[in-house]
Amino acid sequence: MADHANILAVRDLHAYYGKSHILQGVALDVNEGEIVSLLGRNGVGRSTTCKAIMGLVEAHGDVTFRGRSVTGMRTDLISRAGIGYVPEDRQVFPTLTVRQNLELGLRRSGIFGRWNFDDVFRLFPNLQQRQNNPAGVLSGGEQQMLTICRTLMGDPDLILIDEPTEGLAPRMVEQVGVLLAEIAKRGIAILLVEQKLTIALKISHRLYVMGHGRIVFEGTPADLDADTSVQREWLEV
Numbered sequence: 001m002a003d004h005a006n007i008l009a010v011r012d013l014h015a016y017y018g019k020s021h022i023l024q025g026v027a028l029d030v031n032e033g034e035i036v037s038l039l040g041r042n043g044v045g046r047s048t049t050c051k052a053i054m055g056l057v058e059a060h061g062d063v064t065f066r067g068r069s070v071t072g073m074r075t076d077l078i079s080r081a082g083i084g085y086v087p088e089d090r091q092v093f094p095t096l097t098v099r100q101n102l103e104l105g106l107r108r109s110g111i112f113g114r115w116n117f118d119d120v121f122r123l124f125p126n127l128q129q130r131q132n133n134p135a136g137v138l139s140g141g142e143q144q145m146l147t148i149c150r151t152l153m154g155d156p157d158l159i160l161i162d163e164p165t166e167g168l169a170p171r172m173v174e175q176v177g178v179l180l181a182e183i184a185k186r187g188i189a190i191l192l193v194e195q196k197l198t199i200a201l202k203i204s205h206r207l208y209v210m211g212h213g214r215i216v217f218e219g220t221p222a223d224l225d226a227d228t229s230v231q232r233e234w235l236e237v
Contacts, residue, residue: 056075
């Protein structure tokens with residue numbers, strides 16, 4: 001993937017919650033069309049890294065998107081610049097229909113980019129069947145799909161996805177994997193925060209492992225698969 005242009009560069013990123021020093025100099029890169037996974041145990045700072053990139057927590061350091069610094073920018077401006085964010089708590093609007101939820105993802109009403117309703121429904125026929133149902137009646141897995149698809153409707157060049165397979169049935173986990181591969185195929189880069197090593201190894205081009213607020217490993221899925229000491233020290237629960 002080295003010949004692909006860098007789309008996101010994070011350098012020396014620090015963040016605090018109160019007096020706790022959560023991110024301690026995080027550095028990572030994502031290239032165009034690449035799926036990069038950020039692995040690690042709960043509480044090491046993976047979600048905080050996404051929030052810091054999106055301007056949702058105050059951070060110090062440098063976040064560069066397409067060669068332009070977005071450090072300290074407002075979240076809505078970062079989003080408009082082309083970074084989509086799928087938080088781990090599946091924020092669907094429960095009383096609105098599936099289709100209305102998707103419409104809310106558009107940057108400007110009625111104006112579509114690389115993704116439209118047909119694209120999303122082709123990937124997820126069950127969202128099509130339920131497009132007129134309130135989002136609140138969907139299963140957890142379907143709500144996860146809806147949240148990712150709503151973010152795609154904003155036509156981002158990079159999408160940060162936090163724990164998309166958390167609490168999902170194995171069949172839905174597989175569907176999420178298929179969706180992520182399809183997103184990358186369309187040239188959209190993905191930074192994926194994931195707990196499940198198997199899915200990360202299967203779909204990622206590169207992986208980072210976090211421990212205690214810093215990056216402790218960087219490499220390909222094959223590198224990590226072969227490095228049992230990193231798995232033991234930083235990933236096994």
